[in-house]
Amino acid sequence: MQRLANKRIILGIGGGIAAYKGAELVRRLKDLGADVRVVMTRSAQEFITPLTLQALSGHPVHLDLLDPAAEAAMGHIELARWADLVLVAPATAEIMARLAQGNANDLLTTLVLATDAPVALAPAMNQAMWRDPATQHNAQVLTQRGVRLFGPAAGSQACGDIGPGxxxxxxxLAQHAAECFESGLLTGKHVLVTAGPTREAIDPVRYITNHSSGKMGFAVARAAAEAGARVTLVSGPVQLATPERVDRINVTSAREMLLACESAMPCDILIATAAVADFRPELPAEHKLKKDPGSADGMLLQLVRNPDILASLAQRNDRPFSVGFAAETQHLLDYAAGKLRDKNLDLIVANDVSNSSIGFDSEENAITVIDRSHRQTHFAQTSKSKIANQLIGLIHQYLNKDEP
Incomplete structure (x- = not known):
């Protein structure tokens, strides 16, 4: 059940008597670590109030497709991108019919069509409605499209009938939601991830660094752990919580990062997302440097090259499957392909950091992965957690010599 830690779940509530169970479902998902946003249909509000679900989820409940206030904050497309899973519970016969037809005439059905996250439905209806050929046809259509059906169960119903529905x-439902994330793709593998920036001291109070937040690397570490791997995360100075089931080693400088990585070897997979400083001051001052009042020309800082961590690890005799990141502002694919070759990598992830929406410290990313055969795989802009999951899936395919 730890699989739900830090997961983003949209809970869609349809208009059926089972809507009252939505309150307990929100609580269970939250208790298991998920961040839950609730979307309600108009008829659902007749069975349970949005205020109740807002209090339990900790977020405003989303009600209308064309809500100016909601669109100014988290619009329906952003909400669709935000989700790791969309769970509709209860999913009425009417909701299933609209989804089977591709109908998007309210917020909930629009989200289902717009998201690239997994979608799951928990059917809830009278036993005769569930058995009706039209409902069974709709259920078959939806499952063929990859929609998961959780249930229904059989038993006594609010109308007095007994049967499935x-x-x-x-x-x-919480258990089924957790199982959506139990990929096991990297079970038994040891994955080493580097993340964040490095800091190279000029004197005791100043240093050279960069804008890396570490968010992409931490998302990769989390995705690898969720895929069943034993994960070691070597991180530069960042303000991020350690993902569940990840062993973290904190470092400051590039040389410290290299030593930490070498101590973590051997590993099966190396994913180097860290933005390591290429240079460091040759002789850091022992005391804070002062301005020279007699000089108007500034200060000369002599720099020397730092060790190339990724190249060093990728050229070892016990080298792992090696994945590098190329954060570039121009000639993205050309520079990335050069790094792939020069550092002896298996894959290089090209990331355009000149785009502020996917650059340093952003919540989203868009990447192109290049392999040794110059084959490219593009992942469109979405949350860094989703990009991380997609990357882990691609690495799994290469490790198993499948076609990506």
């Missing part, structure tokens, strides 16, 4: 209980 009951929505699963919140504990069961």
């Amino acid at each position: 009951r929505m699963l209980e919140p504990d069961q």
